[in-house]
Amino acid sequence: MGINDVPRHPVSRQRLEQALGDKADRVQRRFEDVYYHEHPLREMLSELGHELLDHVAARSVSDPDLQDERTRLALTTAAESFFGVLELGCCPGGDWEIPFPLTGTRFSSEEKDFDEMRDATDTVTARTWVDAFNICVASGLVRDWERVFGLLLRKDYAPMLHRNLPYAQRDSISDPADLAHMDALCGYLTPSSGHLPRDWPQATLCKPSIDERLDAALALDAADATSPDQRLLRILLRDDQAAFERALRQRLVEHRVGVGEDPAPQSLLPVGAIALAALAVQVHGWNLRIKSGYLPASLLNAPAPAAS
Helix, strand or coil: CCCCEECCCCCCHHHHHHHCCCCHHHHHHHHHHHHHHCCCHHHHHHHHHHHHHHHHHHHCCCCCCCCCHHHHHHHHHHHHHHHHHHHHHHCCCCCCEEEECCCCEEEECCCCCCCHHHHCCCCCCHHHHHHHHHHHHHHCHHHCHHHCHHHHHHHHHHHHHHCCCCCCCCCCCCCHHHHHHHHHHHCCECCCCCCCHHHCCCCCECCCCHHHHHHHHHHHHHCCCCCHHHHHHHHHCCCCHHHHHHHHHHHHHHHHHCCCCCCCHHHHCCHHHHHHHHHHHHCCCCCCCCEECCCCHHHHCCCCCCCC
């Protein structure tokens, strides 16, 4: 094991076994809970996203590079779920469609009404945005340029969160550090050159300019953004590979130490750190020398997502 290797923490066999198995039936039952039993939709999407992350992480024990097609479908479905939470929270009365690639089913506003006040007990915030960004980058879903995930995140949902969700009935108050975190990540999403589909960028991720990175770093400092992922992002913005690798290794070591007793399987895949490492590889162009089961190579190099 090299000096830069960071081994993962153990997860109990019982936890892993509970998370394994074919999740297609579970997704279908969740689907039916909403359609036929009036289970709150946004709550279901959040719960399903976490269940599927547990499942994917449990499968990574025997498939550390997440090459199995069903595993990738589960990861993409988790990403669709978390993005759906954000979408419904920002635009509860709009047109929407949420695919579940694992089962080939989908929810849409044509089939199911979304009642914001009944289907959710809380509101979305900049933290929700960051979670959606992280899983979309880690899963590769952000690369689906025709569905404009990056443009929606950057041009629509981030400004809405700054304006207290003007299209929602529920107030949204975000932590200033989370807003600065969100704004810094927006810089990695390629803007559109116009308003027509022909203007949509096919390369959905981009490297912020020096001035954009400096402004983002200053905003993080001003907001006292000190969460582990915010500190790691602050280093990434310096565009210094050696400094980022040191910070990434420290981030993973601290994660391993801090998981507590009887951690959930999804703790094996720290999605925030994975997303930042993916930006380092895909956008900054670095060949990272950190090797860890926490950082599956297939997620850092993010192929196109499994078909929706």
